[in-house]
Amino acid sequence: MTAASLDRTDRRILDILQREGRIAITELAQRVGLSTSPCSERVKRLEKSGVITGYHARVSPEAVGKTLLVFVEIKLSAKSGEVFDKVRNELLHMPEVLECHLVSGDFDYLVKARLRGMGEYRHLLGNILQKMPASAAADSRSYVVMEEIKETLALPLDR
Amino acid sequence: MTAASLDRTDRRILDILQREGRIAITELAQRVGLSTSPCSERVKRLEKSGVITGYHARVSPEAVGKTLLVFVEIKLSAKSGEVFDKVRNELLHMPEVLECHLVSGDFDYLVKARLRGMGEYRHLLGNILQKMPASAAADSRSYVVMEEIKETLALPLDR
DNA sequence: TCTGAAAGGGTTGATGG
DNA sequence: CCATCAACCCTTTCAGA
Numbered sequence: 185m186t187a188a189s190l191d192r193t194d195r196r197i198l199d200i201l202q203r204e205g206r207i208a209i210t211e212l213a214q215r216v217g218l219s220t221s222p223c224s225e226r227v228k229r230l231e232k233s234g235v236i237t238g239y240h241a242r243v244s245p246e247a248v249g250k251t252l253l254v255f256v257e258i259k260l261s262a263k264s265g266e267v268f269d270k271v272r273n274e275l276l277h278m279p280e281v282l283e284c285h286l287v288s289g290d291f292d293y294l295v296k297a298r299l300r301g302m303g304e305y306r307h308l309l310g311n312i313l314q315k316m317p318a319s320a321a322a323d324s325r326s327y328v329v330m331e332e333i334k335e336t337l338a339l340p341l342d343r
Numbered sequence: 344m345t346a347a348s349l350d351r352t353d354r355r356i357l358d359i360l361q362r363e364g365r366i367a368i369t370e371l372a373q374r375v376g377l378s379t380s381p382c383s384e385r386v387k388r389l390e391k392s393g394v395i396t397g398y399h400a401r402v403s404p405e406a407v408g409k410t411l412l413v414f415v416e417i418k419l420s421a422k423s424g425e426v427f428d429k430v431r432n433e434l435l436h437m438p439e440v441l442e443c444h445l446v447s448g449d450f451d452y453l454v455k456a457r458l459r460g461m462g463e464y465r466h467l468l469g470n471i472l473q474k475m476p477a478s479a480a481a482d483s484r485s486y487v488v489m490e491e492i493k494e495t496l497a498l499p500l501d502r
Numbered sequence: 503t504c505t506g507a508a509a510g511g512g513t514t515g516a517t518g519g
Numbered sequence: 520c521c522a523t524c525a526a527c528c529c530t531t532t533c534a535g536a
Contacts (some may be wrong), residue, residue, distance in 0.1 A: 190407070198402055205364045205398030210529060219505055224530065235406040239364030240399055243357055243498050247394040248349070250498055255446065255453060272492050279499035286490040287414065294414060294486060298498060327453060331445040333431050337496065339402050339409055339457060340438035369512060378522050383513070505536080512529070519522080 190235070193218065195341040197226055198235070202338040205239045250280075250298040253329040254305060258312065259291040260322050267316065268292075274315050280308060291325070349394070352377065354500045356385055357394070361497040364398045409439075409457040412488040413464060417471065418450040419481050426475065427451075433474050439467060450484070 190198070196216045200207060213223035230236045245251065260267055268286075275284040275295060283296035295312075299305050305326075313322055349357070355375045359366060372382035389395045404410065419426055427445075434443040434454060442455035454471075458464050464485075472481055 198400070198407075201400035202402060203397075203399065205400045208529060209531095220530070221506085221532080222504055225503090233406075234403055236400050237403050238362075238401045240362065240401060240496055241357070241360035241364045241395050242397045242399060242496055243361060244393055244396050245498060247392075248357075248498055248500060253444070255444075276493055281493065282496065282498075283494045284492040285412070285414075285488040285494075286492060287486040287488050289484075289486040291486075293492075294488075325448075327446040327448040327450075329444040329446050329453075333443040333445060333452075334435055334440065335442045335444075337399055337401055337441065339404060339407055339441075341407060367512060368514095379513070380515080380523085381521055384520095503536105505534105507534090508532090510529105510531080512527100514525100514527080516525090517523085519520105 194226060194230065194235075197223070198230065199338075199341050201227070201236065201239075205241075245298050249300050252299040252301055252305060253332065254297055254299065255327045255329070256295040256297065256309070256312070257291040257325045257327075258293040258295060258322050259324070260293075260316075263292075271312075271316055271322075274312065278308065278311065280304060291323075353385060353389065353394075356382070357389065358497075358500050360386070360395065360398075364400075404457050408459050411458040411460055411464060412491065413456055413458065414486045414488070415454040415456065415468070415471070416450040416484045416486075417452040417454060417481050418483070419452075419475075422451075430471075430475055430481075433471065437467065437470065439463060450482075 193216050197212065200212055200215060209224045209227065210220050212227070213220045216223065227236070245253070258271070260271065271293065272284070275281050275293065280297045280299055281295055282298055285294045286292065287294050297308055299308065309324065309326070313324065316322055352375050356371065359371060359374060368383045368386065369379050371386070372379045375382065386395070404412070417430070419430065430452065431443070434440050434452065439456045439458055440454055441457055444453045445451065446453050456467055458467065468483065468485070472483065475481055
């Protein structure tokens with residue numbers, strides 16, 4: 185699960201699949217200089233060993249009306265494990281929340297959400313702040329994205 | 344490009360492809376209650392109209408040694424268009440930088456990077472801060488992710 | 503671990519409802 | 520806008536090296 189010794193060919197396969205997730209195995213095989221059988225087996229091995237965790241179509245946020253991208257920093261005042269778990273579970277089940285990370289530093293959670301507009305934003309903040317234990321009244325700070333310079337999942341693979 | 348009037352079936356297709364990007368069209372067709380031809384045509388239409396912007400394998404960061412996830416807030420002191428463009432271009436071409444957004448608020452750029460460890464982190468910060476115009480000496484603040492609660496690209500599609 | 507060939511299944515496009 | 524069907528292509532498996 186954590187370092188299955190990837191050779192040069194594996195890394196080339198991953199590099200291509202990260203950018204062209206629906207490429208045919210035959211074409212992938214040609215590009216990496218293999219015939220289809222071993223290429224197919226390598227892909228299957230990468231999937232089963234957890235190196236490849238899934239394949240995903242990427243949908244244009246604008247095309248489905250999610251024109252607002254915001255990051256929200258959340259700071260909890262009561263820092264019991266119970267409070268953290270409750271907040272974590274709330275965020276985990278909000279579909280507009282695309283990312284949520286527990287960070288070290290000045291605050292606790294960093295949340296990334298794509299929203300339809302300010303109405304959804306108010307709703308999100310309300311949900312986050314109100315569904316928490318009363319004793320854990322949280323502080324939050326939001327950053328609205330004005331321009332997306334880059335957004336990818338593709339990890340560099342040092343050929 | 345910006346709202347091609349997606350019907351219920353289109354949204355179901357998108358919902359599935361966001362989570363299973365390599366599903367066979369025949370199976371996708373069954374799940375949404377179509378035969379394969381119209382399903383295939385819908386997918387192709389969604390691709391060509393820019394609703395689906397690509398397909399991507401997701402690679403486990405741990406499996407390729409990228410165990411450190413950091414967010415960096417960057418604040419520029421000189422805010423000319425030239426400075427913004429230069430910084431944007433630097434960040435755009437750093438492969439460890441997975442996301443970069445221009446935000447409104449207390450700082451200017453929010454950067455997300457996956458790194459091999461503290462060595463790469465120092466290298467990244469050095470690159471960011473030193474490759475900028477001398478007049479634009481930037482301020483930065485970093486947040487190390489201790490736990491990833493959630494990370495997805497899948498947009499909710501309000502069936 | 504690879505190649506090559508063969509069988510099974512998926513994809514695509516023409517035709518018709 | 521949808522189903523059917525046939526031709527083609529892809530995938531997978533297996534024998535052999």
